[in-house]
Amino acid sequence: xxxxxxxxxxxxxxxxxxxxxxxxxxxxxxxxxxxxxxxxxxxxxxxxxxxxxxxxxxxxxxxxxxxxxxxxxxxxxxxxxxxxxxxxxxxxxxxxxxxxxxxxxxxxxxxxxxxxxxxxxxxxxxxxxxxxxxxxxxxxxxxxxxxxxxxxxxxxxxxxxxxxxxxxxxxxxxxxxxxxxxxxxxxxxxxxxxxxxxxxxxxxxxxxxxxxxxxxxxxxxxxxxxxxxxxxxxxxxxxxxxxxxxxxxxxxxxxxxxxxxxxxxxxxxxxxxxxxxxxxxxxxxxxxxxxxxxxxxxxxxxxxxxxxxxxxxxxxxxxxxxxxxxxxxxxxxxxxxxx
Numbered sequence: 177x178x179x180x181x182x183x184x185x186x187x188x189x190x191x192x193x194x195x196x197x198x199x200x201x202x203x204x205x206x207x208x209x210x211x212x213x214x215x216x217x218x219x220x221x222x223x224x225x226x227x228x229x230x231x232x233x234x235x236x237x238x239x240x241x242x243x244x245x246x247x248x249x250x251x252x253x254x255x256x257x258x259x260x261x262x263x264x265x266x267x268x269x270x271x272x273x274x275x276x277x278x279x280x281x282x283x284x285x286x287x288x289x290x291x292x293x294x295x296x297x298x299x300x301x302x303x304x305x306x307x308x309x310x311x312x313x314x315x316x317x318x319x320x321x322x323x324x325x326x327x328x329x330x331x332x333x334x335x336x337x338x339x340x341x342x343x344x345x346x347x348x349x350x351x352x353x354x355x356x357x358x359x360x361x362x363x364x365x366x367x368x369x370x371x372x373x374x375x376x377x378x379x380x381x382x383x384x385x386x387x388x389x390x391x392x393x394x395x396x397x398x399x400x401x402x403x404x405x406x407x408x409x410x411x412x413x414x415x416x417x418x419x420x421x422x423x424x425x426x427x428x429x430x431x432x433x434x435x436x437x438x439x440x441x442x443x444x445x446x447x448x449x450x451x452x453x454x455x456x457x458x459x460x461x462x463x464x465x466x467x468x469x470x471x472x473x474x475x476x477x478x479x480x481x482x483x484x485x486x487x488x489x490x491x492x493x494x495x496x497x498x499x500x501x502x503x504x505x506x507x508x509x510x511x512x513x514x515x
Contacts, residue, residue: 178219178248179345181206182238184255184315186225189234192258194322196330202254205318205338209254212342221245235304242309250278250345251313253305257320265329266320267293271300273307275314277456278345282316285340290333292319292326316341365434366445366495368427370472371488373465374480375426377419378407387412390426390463391436398440401461417461423447423479426462427472427493434460434495446497447475449483450490456482457497 183202185191191198203224210220223241228234242251259266268286270279279297287294295317300306306313318337319326330337375383392398392413401424402416410416417424425445439460448455458479465474473493475483483491 177346178221178245179213179250179252180221180223180242180245180248180311181210181252181254182223182225182241184238184253186228186234186237188227188229189225189231192256192321194258194261194320195324195327196256196319196321198256198258198321201256201318201321201330204334205254205341208335208338209342209345212339213346216342216346218346219248221248239305239308242311242313248311251305251309251311252345253313253315255315255317257317258322259320261322263324265293265325266323267295267326268319269295269298269317271298271303271306271315271317273299273301273303273313275312278312279314282314282341282344285344286316286318286337289336289340291329314345364494364496364498365438366427366429367493368472369492370490371470372473372475372480372485372491373469373471373487374419374477375464375474376414376417376424376461376476378403378410378415380415380419383412383414385410385412385415387414389413389461391440392461398442398459398461400442401459414462417476419476419478421478422476423456423458423482424461424476425458425479425493426460426464426474427495428465428467429460429463429495444497445493445495447473447479447483448492448494449485450492452484454483460495 183199183206185199206222206224210222213220223238225234225237228237257266268283270282272279276297276299283294283296286292303315305315319330392401395402395413395416401418401422402413403418406416425447429439442459444457444459446455447458456479458475465471473491
């Protein structure tokens, strides 16, 4: 995997300034993110503009660098936002033209790890960087330089914010505390389309209090799927699933084609809702639903909400998710710090 990342503006073409300085902080973020990506085995190219004297020259020089790096997977530009001096929190957001899913995850993961408000993904068709880079691209607005609250959260959580960005754009965890890199299935092993429902979590009274899961037998096998504590009055993993936060999926897997030990690995399926055009990555968590339901998948309420669908709407499920989609989405939420 190869990522090209640059800081916004330049040494002589300054960006926003307030409590924080956009150019200085964007460079810090880029360098830290790049270091974490390299430590995770990702090929990274970094650029800071120390030459340009005008905005147009600056934009062209940055984009020219990105486009000169040959074929790669993602272009990333790091910026900081500004509005008006305030003590109130303002938040983080990520801008895109084509990468809605990735932009959503980047903003969400930064927010969840730092406490910054999640302003979400913002589609922008008027930005030179997003329009002129050859490869898929995003522009991250880490926080607001003129917000006291944002500046405090950014300073207090600098390393964690950079880690969230790195893991998200890499499409994998880069921390030793997270699941190790394992051999990813290279071909499509499962594909189905049909009606969907939801399951799992403390509020799913259709699941017995002691019901387990088909191929995950204890919390430590996949802690990123579960609540930290077993819900009161239950003993089974099905009711411990973190249903309101984690995207997961159950299908009638053929264990001869997708063995249990493969499904338990941290590699996602791609779940798409044709009615909304939205797709997300989701980790296999169980076998089901029963054929009598006339449905092909059960998913978490969190995933159902993300897809914008309801029970008995139609979904497409592909396992494993095509690698290009994994790169585009960048990251499945694998634990509570990056979810």
